[in-house]
Amino acid sequence: MNKLTKSLTKNQVAVLKALQESSEPLSAYEIMERPDVRESGLRAPLTIYRALGKLIDLGLVHRLESMSAFVACCHDIPHSSPATFMICGSCKQTIEVESSAIERRILAEAKKQSFEIDRLHLEVSGRCGSCVSADN
Numbered sequence: 001m002n003k004l005t006k007s008l009t010k011n012q013v014a015v016l017k018a019l020q021e022s023s024e025p026l027s028a029y030e031i032m033e034r035p036d037v038r039e040s041g042l043r044a045p046l047t048i049y050r051a052l053g054k055l056i057d058l059g060l061v062h063r064l065e066s067m068s069a070f071v072a073c074c075h076d077i078p079h080s081s082p083a084t085f086m087i088c089g090s091c092k093q094t095i096e097v098e099s100s101a102i103e104r105r106i107l108a109e110a111k112k113q114s115f116e117i118d119r120l121h122l123e124v125s126g127r128c129g130s131c132v133s134a135d136n
């Protein structure tokens with residue numbers, strides 16, 4: 001547990017743990033259904049969303065726009081740059097990839113086109129290595 005996670009509230013820790021222990025992205029309702037989260041007394045969606053909001057601000061959790069679900073960041077050090085995700089459509093495994101080169105490219109293109117970006121989300125759908133080899 002690093003300095004940042006030490007400053008989290010009990011609710012935020014419970015939500016973060018649920019996401020870290022899950023092998024796939026979870027919606028706010030799925031987080032609420034986790035036994036550990038229930039036991040820690042978190043039963044209102046609003047409380048879950050509040051904890052998620054803070055964790056996202058801190059860079060510890062990312063939101064997957066295409067699924068309306070959340071994943072724990074796989075990096076030890078929180079990052080401010082947006083993350084890119086490869087999402088397996090079969091098993092829902094989500095792989096976070098470093099994408100600053102792609103982002104720089106998009107930002108440069110947007111500037112060229114005078115396009116003002118509100119949010120930048122990169123999500124790639126497909127199948128993960130284990131699902132591909134299970135089929136072969």
Ligand SMILES: [Zn+2]
Pocket residue numbers: 059062072073074075079083096
């Ligand atoms: Zn991340």
Ligand SMILES: [Zn+2]
Pocket residue numbers: 088089090091092093127128129130131132
């Ligand atoms: Zn898969």
